[in-house]
Amino acid sequence: MTTPTGLILGLDIGTSSTKGVLVDLGGHIVATATRAHEPSRPHPGQVEMDADVWWREFGEIARELTESASAAILAVGVSGMGPCVLLTDEEFHPLRPAILYGVDTRAGQQIERLNEKLGAEAILQRCGSMLSSQAAGPKLAWIAEHEPQVWERARHLFMPASWLAFNLTGAYVLDHQSASQTTPLYDTLALDWYAPWADQLRGSIELPTLKWPGDAAGTVTRAAAAETGLPEGIPVIVGTIDAWTEAVSVGAQHPGDLMLMYGTTLFLVNTSATRCLHPALWGTVGAFEGTYNFAAGMATSGAITAWLKNLFGDVDYPVLLAEAAASPPGANGLLMLPYFAGERTPINDPDARGVIVGLTLSHTRGDLYRAALEATAFGIRHNIEQMRAAGATIDRIVAVGGGTQGGLWTQIVSDVTGLVQEITTTSIGASFGAAFLAAGLVGATPLGGTPLGATSIEAWNPVSHRITPNALTTERYDALFASYLQLYPQTKALAHELAEVQRGS
Incomplete structure (x- = not known):
């Protein structure tokens, strides 16, 4: 043949x-x-x-x-x-x-x-x-x-x-x-x-x-x-x-792999050889017979940055990314909940809403843009911690999607989670x-x-580089993540009231 x-x-x-x-x-x-x-x-x-x-x-x-x-x-x-x-x-x-x-x-x-x-x-x-x-x-x-x-x-x-x-x-x-x-x-x-x-x-x-x-x-x-x-x-x-x-495209379908899909929404897929169950996550069968997945999804990620870009008017993404990169970790004292369309995992609350805390007249659009990137990173960490608490093994993280381009977003995610991400040659x-x-x-x-x-897919699409967390930045984000976890329960009741108002209008 x-x-x-x-x-x-x-x-x-x-x-x-x-x-x-x-x-x-x-x-x-x-x-x-x-x-x-x-x-x-x-x-x-x-x-x-x-x-x-x-x-x-x-x-x-x-x-x-x-x-x-x-x-x-x-x-x-x-x-x-x-x-x-x-x-x-x-x-x-x-x-x-x-x-x-x-x-x-x-x-x-x-x-x-x-x-x-x-x-x-x-x-x-x-x-x-x-x-x-x-x-x-x-x-x-x-x-x-x-x-x-x-x-x-x-x-x-x-x-x-x-x-x-x-x-x-x-x-x-x-x-x-x-x-x-x-x-x-x-x-x-x-x-x-x-x-x-x-x-x-x-x-x-x-x-x-x-x-x-x-x-x-x-x-x-x-x-x-x-x-x-x-x-x-x-x-x-x-x-x-x-x-x-997406996970297949970057070779993230083996037990112990976690795929992060950066897009309009954000998706995480962890693969295992056995079922794992958690009430806040989605347990599914895998893309290949004999595998199972823990899946998680955020209702917005790139959608928030697109929303901000529209609010800011005639400005391109590279400019916003450069301004966000100039803002320090923590976005000069801003903290955001990324629940602009409700949230899927791990809170599973369709009436959750976006929150921005700490705004002053001195904050810039770069600060806001960085706060949005950090908010999605905190959401990723929240999901990963829930997966591991339920017994999932995460040995390797592979990132894919349009959000992997530019470098800042993926670096923030690695810094927030303290985890290395692999980026493959092709991210289509x-x-x-x-x-x-x-x-x-x-x-x-x-x-x-x-x-x-x-x-194999590894031959089709080999790893091109790895994103390594900065230990000092990760330490700073550890404190912010603790605040992030408090922000949703502290604003939940009010967000639900406002969601009801929005439905009525």
């Missing part, structure tokens, strides 16, 4: 953009393309997106990349934000915009009712996670209660990656990792849908067939080939949620990880059975 030659298309549907990448079988990026988009927020706490955007942008990017390709496209990798809830009718037409992941906090009442009915501890033990805004199950219950005309017609459940896989291949599938975030529908002990609870929540929805993210969903159909410009008959992976393909993220998984379908990586000249 000879080693195949050609290109792999990887594509990821993110919160603020769709990114595509063409990669050769050695992991070299040949071309990239991006389409920006924004979710809609019809009411406070509600975040949605039209699934037609996902497929349209896939087609645009696929044509842009393949028309300039110098070799044949061999396979397609798909990835997307999640867990999301996209419902379609019997003919697979979307019935409403997709409800997004944990940033959508509408289903609080449904969470309370399901906990009372099924038992919060029973849910944790079987599903690996407590119910929270991250769980897809309560959002199904919300639609059933608030949109009965939609619910009566609902027959299928999709997430961004599975929606792309369906439109490309016609296969109605979902990966185990994504399914494990539909709590309480999925059993992380049996690795299957949990019928006693799923049947109570799914109505007339036929649950999709379960596969692993790197498995083949099918091959590109003639109709999909005509719409996208892709070759008919090439394989497409099932795909999974973007944070997990989930689309690159999806391409690596798809390369396994043609034997170019060890994921596709018998490898043909197979290479």
Whole structure:
């Protein structure tokens, strides 16, 4: 047998953009393309997106990349934000915009009712996670209660990656990792849908067939080939949620690894060979069979810096980063809570709100920008400490995402946590990880059975450098972190009152 030659298309549907990448079988990026988009927020706490955007942008990017390709496209990798809830009718037409992941906090009442009915501890033990805004199950219950005309017609459940896989291949599938975030529908002990609870929540929805993210969903159909410009008959992976393909993209899927994904929101994924449980974190199955994850997520991170940039007006990020770097650790006496869109882990409070303490007339925009970076770093440390308290092993941290560029943010995180971070050569993220998984379908990586000249993700994307904490700065941040932990309980009641006012207006 000879080693195949050609290109792999990887594509990821993110919160603020769709990114595509063409990669050769050695992991070299040949071309990239991006389409920006924004979710809609019809009411406070509600975040949605039209699934037609996902497929349209896939087609645009696929044509842009393949028309300039110098070799044949061999396979397609798909990835997307999640867990999301996209419902379609019997003919697979979307019935409403997709409800997004944990940033959508509408289903609080449904969470309370399901906990009372099924038992919060029973849910944790079987599903690996407590119910929270991250769980897809309560959002199904919300639609059933608030949109009965939609619910009566609902027959299928999709997430961004599975929606792309369906439109490309016609296969109605979902990966185990994504399914494990539909709590309480999925059993992380049996690795299957949990019928006693799923049947109570799914109505007339036929649950999709379960596969692993790197498995083949099918091959590109003639109709999909005509719409996208892709070759008919090439394989497409099932795909999974973007944070997990991000982890794959930087080789952070081994037991003891922790991936930090710096983006609009911030995500942490720790991998182990056994289940770990903690009521404040998300226990899921891994991207690969035989692995499990502790996952955590912050509702805002890069979103805060983008908000500040908009407030400051005509100023570029490099200028803000330079001004923040000139501000000393502690931002000249500022402390911020990064809960500008509520918070996911570890407090799981959709009514938490952002707080800035210590403002004076002498503070600059550089101080504010640094305080925002430090706030996300404190949130990361809070989650890491919760993971370790629950028995997680963290031997290695790998950072990925746009926020790794520039150096200041990652240095602050290492200084706050006291931990080394590895940065790989390629930080493009989930689309690159999806391409690596798809390369396994043609034997170019060890994921596709018998490898043909197979290479590992470490060969595709080696570590380029490490961020080492400054011991003196870490000592200063230790004291600030103690204050950070006090700030939320001291302002919680008032934040909840204001959140109620915001809902009313």
